[in-house]
Amino acid sequence: MRLNERLDAARGVRRTLETDEAPGRTDEPTQDERDVVVEVREPDPSVTAAHLEHADDPLAGFKEAAAQELFARIGSRLNDSSMTEDKLHALARTELGQIVATEQAVLTPGERIRLIDDIAADVLGYGPLETLLDDPTITEVMVNRHDQIYIERNGRLLESSLRFTSEAQLRRVIDRIVSRVGRRIDESSPLVDARLEDGSRVNAVIPPLAVNGPSLTVRKFARTPYTVEDLISMGTMSREIATVLDAAVRGKLNILVSGGTGTGKTTLLNVLSAFIPPTERIITIEDAVELQLQQDHVVRLESRPANIEGRGEVTIRELVRNSLRMRPDRIVIGEVRGGESLDMLQAMNTGHEGSISTIHANTPRDAISRMETLVLMAGMDLPLRAIREQIASALDLIVQIGRLKDGTRRITHVTEVQGMEGEIVTLQDAFVFDYSAGLDEQGRFRGRAVPTGVRPRFVERLADVGIAFPMSAFQVEPRAAREF
Known part of the structure; x- marks a missing residue:
């Protein structure tokens, strides 16, 4: 399925959920609304599983497909020590623009900006962890598995609503963190201690030691040291x-x-x-x-x-x-x-x-x-x-x-x-x-x-x-x- 078709399907699922779950609605749906419900409740099976899980994000499937295409194009350069982070980000945005143009996807300006930022986070950064790492009130991030993330805020453990789209995405984030500090993680060495650029401590464990999939723990450091x-x-x-x-x-x-x-x-x-x-x-x-x-x-x-x-x-x-x-x-x-x-x-x-x-x-x-x-x-x-x-x-x-x-x-x-x-x-x-x-x-x-x-x-x-x-x-x- 083409990228723009994925985007349209995702928007359709979103419209369906908003129609079915609108709070306080008691009137019968119009004929047009019935047609929309009938149309999107039997979509392509390849779309349903991915987008019902991320129904709150109509761009989720589109971003995932675009990220996969971008990763296929520049994956070999992600760990190239001769490239600076700025050059890598510039290359990724250029390639992403070509991907979107090739697929002729119809995006609003806001969707385009959001797409570029999210793809950069997924492929070049830490995916959904970017938001958590930027939050100064969060002191620790614990990824039990790709679809379960907990945080520590004010000494209390809370479950985050953010998720990785797949184990593959979580594994890419782990590999990127580890490779930046010259460490490695694979089946022969399935656990590692590393750190982020700001000094935040990272521990990662992957299968076969982690039974439920890759696990990641980040103990954040304050950007401004405590006095x-x-x-x-x-x-x-x-x-x-x-x-x-x-x-x-x-x-x-x-x-x-x-x-x-x-x-x-x-x-x-x-x-x-x-x-x-x-x-x-x-x-x-x-x-x-x-x-x-x-x-x-x-x-x-x-x-x-x-x-x-x-x-x-x-x-x-x-x-x-x-x-x-x-x-x-x-x-x-x-x-x-x-x-x-x-x-x-x-x-x-x-x-x-x-x-x-x-x-x-x-x-x-x-x-x-x-x-x-x-x-x-x-x-x-x-x-x-x-x-x-x-x-x-x-x-x-x-x-x-x-x-x-x-x-x-x-x-x-x-x-x-x-x-x-x-x-x-x-x-x-x-x-x-x-x-x-x-x-x-x-x-x-x-x-x-x-x-x-x-x-x-x-x-x-x-x-x-x-x-x-x-x-x-x-x-x-x-x-x-x-x-x-």
């Missing part, structure tokens, strides 16, 4: 905590940000990195580049997986070791999840102070236990006491961030690592989240992290290097005086 004032206004941290963390970073304390998946560890790491003086040399090490540091003197390192022949892998651990030869003032590791934790601790203990990293754990005590496990993964067969002594000597502060039941992300603990007591690493909370304030009318927690009244030992260490802050930050407020 400490943003986190204070959102209730993630209090101003007292911000003051303490500012002093801790400038005073070169070694800080570990701990939290579960999706709690905002990387966002908090970005905010902490903003406290680093611009005169210092920073080396960042990540699996996939996500950090958005604002300083000028930054060297960004990214690990690399093995190629199709199983060669060429560069691990986080190798990058940590190499960074020690790059004259760093600060080493910022996106996340420790393996043997690189031992190298990080050794770096912290041998003069590379002020390092910051993140770890998956639910409490500060769990963070210590997990760090012990990760060090054992280095394969050095160290005794447990030696590992704990390394941890107690290297780490100064653990900042625990959590995603509460109301969907908000809050700092729940600011904990000092004080040293060893017998066989145990001793911890002391400086701030702890207060749940006793209850919930507001929207079901959100009123509380915030409040001081425990304990003055951390690192206060004197910071004072020795000329960094002072008001001791009132650690004073316990009477409950009646707290403002939540």
Whole structure:
């Protein structure tokens, strides 16, 4: 069926649905309307299946056919590294104009503009994800299968009305994302971690591992990095905590940000990195580049997986070791999840102070236990006491961030690592989240992290290097005086 015939059929289905489902209509249809109903209820079977599914979009079938034709014409150039994105878009629009002209499709000016934009998104971009990625209120996009997309907005999961037209379209989007960062995904390597140009994290899984079809998860990054004032206004941290963390970073304390998946560890790491003086040399090490540091003197390192022949892998651990030869003032590791934790601790203990990293754990005590496990993964067969002594000597502060039941992300603990007591690493909370304030009318927690009244030992260490802050930050407020 020609493109313009598909367009006419789609418009016919749309007219039928509007006639049948018009709200409040009680009169009998006219003879002309009956004729339209009879005519479009028995269309070409090749049109029915595609367009009843996308009946809200009369151009859906037309766009799909045009996209297939466009992809057939320029598909070999989509991953051509010698072509810039601007040239590729210009070529696609030129080819698309020829396709429409050849088919002699009758389109209104509005339909033509919409068609060109949608085809560009389908073939050159991210298809229906374009709208979701452009929405600043959406923090995560989860494609369970081509016809089921969920989003996270304000900490809540919602199902989106947008859909991919087919598994083939979803797979093309996945291939395009992966190829842009030099990764691959196929039956021999059916899962991959990648990123978008803005740093948004992407995970994709395809059959045979994904039983219901290709799955895609995108954790978005804000186009404008969050500042400490943003986190204070959102209730993630209090101003007292911000003051303490500012002093801790400038005073070169070694800080570990701990939290579960999706709690905002990387966002908090970005905010902490903003406290680093611009005169210092920073080396960042990540699996996939996500950090958005604002300083000028930054060297960004990214690990690399093995190629199709199983060669060429560069691990986080190798990058940590190499960074020690790059004259760093600060080493910022996106996340420790393996043997690189031992190298990080050794770096912290041998003069590379002020390092910051993140770890998956639910409490500060769990963070210590997990760090012990990760060090054992280095394969050095160290005794447990030696590992704990390394941890107690290297780490100064653990900042625990959590995603509460109301969907908000809050700092729940600011904990000092004080040293060893017998066989145990001793911890002391400086701030702890207060749940006793209850919930507001929207079901959100009123509380915030409040001081425990304990003055951390690192206060004197910071004072020795000329960094002072008001001791009132650690004073316990009477409950009646707290403002939540």
